[in-house]
Amino acid sequence: MSAFRPDSFIVSDVVPSPNYDERKQGRAPDLILLHYTGMASGEAALARLCAPDSDVSSHYVVFEDGRIVQCVPEDKRAWHAGVSSWAGETDINSCSIGIEIVNPGHELGYRDFPLRQIAAVISLCKSIVTRRGPIGATRILAHSDVAPARKQDPGEKFPWELLSESGIGHWVRPAAPNIDGPTLKSGDRGDPVTRLQRALSGYGYGIEETGSYDEATRAVITAFQRHFRPARVDGVADASTMLTLRALLETRPAPLV
Numbered sequence: 062m063s064a065f066r067p068d069s070f071i072v073s074d075v076v077p078s079p080n081y082d083e084r085k086q087g088r089a090p091d092l093i094l095l096h097y098t099g100m101a102s103g104e105a106a107l108a109r110l111c112a113p114d115s116d117v118s119s120h121y122v123v124f125e126d127g128r129i130v131q132c133v134p135e136d137k138r139a140w141h142a143g144v145s146s147w148a149g150e151t152d153i154n155s156c157s158i159g160i161e162i163v164n165p166g167h168e169l170g171y172r173d174f175p176l177r178q179i180a181a182v183i184s185l186c187k188s189i190v191t192r193r194g195p196i197g198a199t200r201i202l203a204h205s206d207v208a209p210a211r212k213q214d215p216g217e218k219f220p221w222e223l224l225s226e227s228g229i230g231h232w233v234r235p236a237a238p239n240i241d242g243p244t245l246k247s248g249d250r251g252d253p254v255t256r257l258q259r260a261l262s263g264y265g266y267g268i269e270e271t272g273s274y275d276e277a278t279r280a281v282i283t284a285f286q287r288h289f290r291p292a293r294v295d296g297v298a299d300a301s302t303m304l305t306l307r308a309l310l311e312t313r314p315a316p317l318v
């Protein structure tokens with residue numbers, strides 16, 4: 062596609078991607094999905110997101126120096142989420158705005174996100190929330206939250222606490238990782254597992270109540286830990302993980318109408 066006007070004045074450059082279509086049923090976006098690029102360089106990632114044969118894209122790319130590039134207009138449906146689910150909805154591309162954050166990722170040398178890059182992500186999220194009307198705090202999410210079995214990004218080094226301090230996203234201080242208490246793990250079965258699955262699903266995760274701590278449950282707990290209890294990411298629902306989940310459910314803002 063040809064150049065377009067950026068949606069926000071904090072965008073440095075527009076690099077149009079042909080990889081997008083229309084939001085289904087004209088769905089207005091009310092979810093922000095954060096990714097890491099997972100490639101050796103930001104330029105390589107940008108090239109891929111704009112290559113006609115890649116079938117992937119994102120509305121924005123945020124570089125490590127804080128530069129923000131827009132590739133797809135916000136009112137179009139960019140292709141960044143893939144097979145995913147949140148709060149019962151599965152066409153996440155239709156309801157979300159995608160932000161790719163440059164970082165090599167777990168496969169190529171996962172590293173801390175520079176502060177100036179995080180500041181740019183915060184400014185961008187604030188700009189989106191301000192311009193597009195209310196976006197619920199529990200709908201500013203990691204790719205791993207909506208696709209826990211497939212995705213790890215932006216990963217446990219992503220500083221959700223800093224976003225929360227700036228009013229972006231829902232976050233509580235996690236319970237200490239080593240507190241004593243009941244633990245659920247792979248292979249466990251029964252009502253406590255069902256209740257855990259119900260709590261995760263109640264927060265928004267796409268998980269079924271099977272009563273069995275299966276591979277899907279382990280994946281969702283791992284995703285939960287990456288976002289909300291990053292001190293230990295091991296897929297085990299220890300007491301700290303469950304207390305943190307309970308605190309999130311108790312402090313969850315009322316749904317926006």
Ligand SMILES: [Zn+2]
Nearest residue numbers: 096097204214
């Ligand atoms: Zn991603």
